[in-house]
Amino acid sequence: DADVTQTPRNRITKTGKRIMLECSQTKGHDRMYWYRQDPGLGLRLIYYSFDVKDINKGEISDGYSVSRQAQAKFSLSLESAIPNQTALYFCATKGTGRLGEQFFGPGTRLTVL
Amino acid sequence: DAKTTQPNSMESNEEEPVHLPCNHSTISGTDYIHWYRQLPSQGPEYVIHGLTSNVNNRMASLAIAEDRKSSTLILHRATLRDAAVYYCILPPITDKLIFGTGTRLQVFP
Numbered sequence: 001d002a003d004v005t006q007t008p009r010n011r012i013t014k015t016g017k018r019i020m021l022e023c024s025q026t027k028g029h030d031r032m033y034w035y036r037q038d039p040g041l042g043l044r045l046i047y048y049s050f051d052v053k054d055i056n057k058g059e060i061s062d063g064y065s066v067s068r069q070a071q072a073k074f075s076l077s078l079e080s081a082i083p084n085q086t087a088l089y090f091c092a093t094k095g096t097g098r099l100g101e102q103f104f105g106p107g108t109r110l111t112v113l
Numbered sequence: 114d115a116k117t118t119q120p121n122s123m124e125s126n127e128e129e130p131v132h133l134p135c136n137h138s139t140i141s142g143t144d145y146i147h148w149y150r151q152l153p154s155q156g157p158e159y160v161i162h163g164l165t166s167n168v169n170n171r172m173a174s175l176a177i178a179e180d181r182k183s184s185t186l187i188l189h190r191a192t193l194r195d196a197a198v199y200y201c202i203l204p205p206i207t208d209k210l211i212f213g214t215g216t217r218l219q220v221f222p
Binding site: 004031033035040041042043044045048050058059090092094099101102103104105106107 | 155157162208210211213214215
């Protein structure tokens, strides 16, 4: 089984709809991250969480919110989706400490019409 | 946070060595150098990291300049599966990984 799973893997929605992307991990890591990737560009950090009670904004948090329901679960919500939020979204986890590697999920491809 | 600079793209033939450069002239003494790669249609995956000394693992080698202002990821024998975008990252103490646009490596048979 994959260490980091994301659901759904693909989603098409309409402008104005509320969307939730879910991420689960079995690595026992405290740190979880949400990134978005646009075609031809690198990953940009949306939100990150160092534990259940710690949520931090990344580079591009406007239009997004997150919920850390448990150590293993970190959800990303688009309260009112807009077309320029069409992108590939990745969740990642990491153990404590700067040397640890980040483990990424397979990604969710979101299309907002 | 220290910034990294990488070429946009590089090409290689299969079974040849590949040297992927990264400049990080503003690196601090405590900054580690991490490399990740992203295969097509997948999330990024960790490749290797180092501080001062050269490092080897099953995937690649990392050569770090003596002044630490640059580093080179070395793939000893490129395969078609190594075609990916390679990211050079200096994780800050805040643990916010910043991925730039990386180097897109094309491998030709």
